[in-house]
Amino acid sequence: MRIGIAYDLFDPSLVKEGPPDLYEEWDQEVTINAIAEALSQMGHEPVLLGGGKAFLDRILSDPPDLVFNIAEGYGTRSREAHIPAILEFLGIPYTGSDPLTLALTLDKELAKTVVASAGVKVPASRTAETVAELEEVEFPLPAILKLRWEGSSMGLRRNSKVKTREEMLSLGRWLLETYGRPIMVEEFVPGREITVGVIGNGRDARVFASLLIEHVSLPNEDFVYSIEAKRNCKEEIRYTVNPPLDEATRVALEESALSAYRVLGCRDVSRIDFRLGSDGEPYFLEVNPLPGLNPTYSDLWIMADQLGIKYQELVGEILGAALKRLGMA
Ligand SMILES: Nc1ncnc2c1ncn2[C@@H]1O[C@H](COP(=O)(O)OP(=O)(O)O)[C@@H](O)[C@H]1O
Ligand SMILES: [Mg+2]
Numbered sequence: 001m002r003i004g005i006a007y008d009l010f011d012p013s014l015v016k017e018g019p020p021d022l023y024e025e026w027d028q029e030v031t032i033n034a035i036a037e038a039l040s041q042m043g044h045e046p047v048l049l050g051g052g053k054a055f056l057d058r059i060l061s062d063p064p065d066l067v068f069n070i071a072e073g074y075g076t077r078s079r080e081a082h083i084p085a086i087l088e089f090l091g092i093p094y095t096g097s098d099p100l101t102l103a104l105t106l107d108k109e110l111a112k113t114v115v116a117s118a119g120v121k122v123p124a125s126r127t128a129e130t131v132a133e134l135e136e137v138e139f140p141l142p143a144i145l146k147l148r149w150e151g152s153s154m155g156l157r158r159n160s161k162v163k164t165r166e167e168m169l170s171l172g173r174w175l176l177e178t179y180g181r182p183i184m185v186e187e188f189v190p191g192r193e194i195t196v197g198v199i200g201n202g203r204d205a206r207v208f209a210s211l212l213i214e215h216v217s218l219p220n221e222d223f224v225y226s227i228e229a230k231r232n233c234k235e236e237i238r239y240t241v242n243p244p245l246d247e248a249t250r251v252a253l254e255e256s257a258l259s260a261y262r263v264l265g266c267r268d269v270s271r272i273d274f275r276l277g278s279d280g281e282p283y284f285l286e287v288n289p290l291p292g293l294n295p296t297y298s299d300l301w302i303m304a305d306q307l308g309i310k311y312q313e314l315v316g317e318i319l320g321a322a323l324k325r326l327g328m329a
Helices: 029-041 052-061 079-090 099-106 108-117 131-135 165-179 227-231 247-263 299-306 311-325
Strands: 002-006 045-050 066-069 125-128 143-147 183-187 193-199 206-215 237-241 269-276 282-288
Touching (some): 002 029, 002 052, 029 045, 052 079, 066 079, 079 099, 099 108, 108 247, 108 282, 125 131, 131 165, 143 165, 165 183, 193 299, 193 311, 206 247, 247 269, 247 282, 269 299, 269 311, 299 311
Parallel strands (some): 002 045
Antiparallel strands (some): 125 183, 143 183, 193 206, 193 269, 206 237
16 A cells, blocks of 8 residues: 655754744654654555645645655644645545544643543643733642643743742743743642553554653652653653553543543544542543654653564554554455
8 A cells, every 4th residue: 555654854954943842743754764664564655745835745646545644734723633634625544633633632721621521530720822811810839831732842841830920920921922822821730640542443442551651850749741851751751651550540541541532533543641630530631643653752652662562563553543444454
């Protein structure tokens, strides 16, 4: 099968203006090559489609049989929906979630509202679009400040947990002015951080694995899986696949992950971030329907690697779920 890969490549020359993490979501060449290699090993013909206008030219002139989509897009909260919307319009099948789910899940506030409607616990939050709105926010502290729509810890720093109103206002002002998009002031969930990989569709959707993410020295209540921590993960972070949890917590975590996946309409694969609250319950933070597939540091790959699953098998599981859903298996 000819399988196109849709992606947005990180280009260091873009990082001239604005904060250094503005393009954090974009992929490295090594990731695209690893996916292409995995597809070849499975007997497919990978076609590099890229993103943006080049993608449009290529998809119109020589459409593949299927698109393996990891494109992050650029510019708006609908950015991840752009490529799937084009593919849907052209009637070309693709892996992963549809435009509605990709747009909904990038907006963490909207995603939480929908996930809470399915009975999953979520941290309380307020949003602010302007400094004036932020100044009106009355919220118990400590809290964490984050961008309402972004990923890869963009805008999330070591100091994103704020303990005083002064810290909240000064960090909030900086975020609003630097990134020019709305922010969330969110209840800080202080317990262990666990991300859950889900693969499949409908009744076949299953927990692939969960991953405990801990700082090597900081206690959980001071830990933020920040941009600095992600970039320095080899030194700072300890990852444990399928960590020992008491049975009730494990069941609650897995059920919450599957409920969130279903209610948001995720397809084929997603990675869902949770932290345990002081009540021991899992709190949903966000879902990543385009989870990173970097063959060194992406959480989904770390899960597979620790389980002895090869990169090609991981890509094969995602592709297999899509082909089955599409009736192309
Ligand atoms: N409400 C919260 N309580 C505690 N930590 C949080 C909360 N929200 C985010 N974090 C921390 O910040 C990290 C990144 O936040 P997340 O919402 O997952 O955004 P991203 O899309 O950038 O991964 C999380 O992995 C977690 O460590
Ligand atoms: Mg996250």
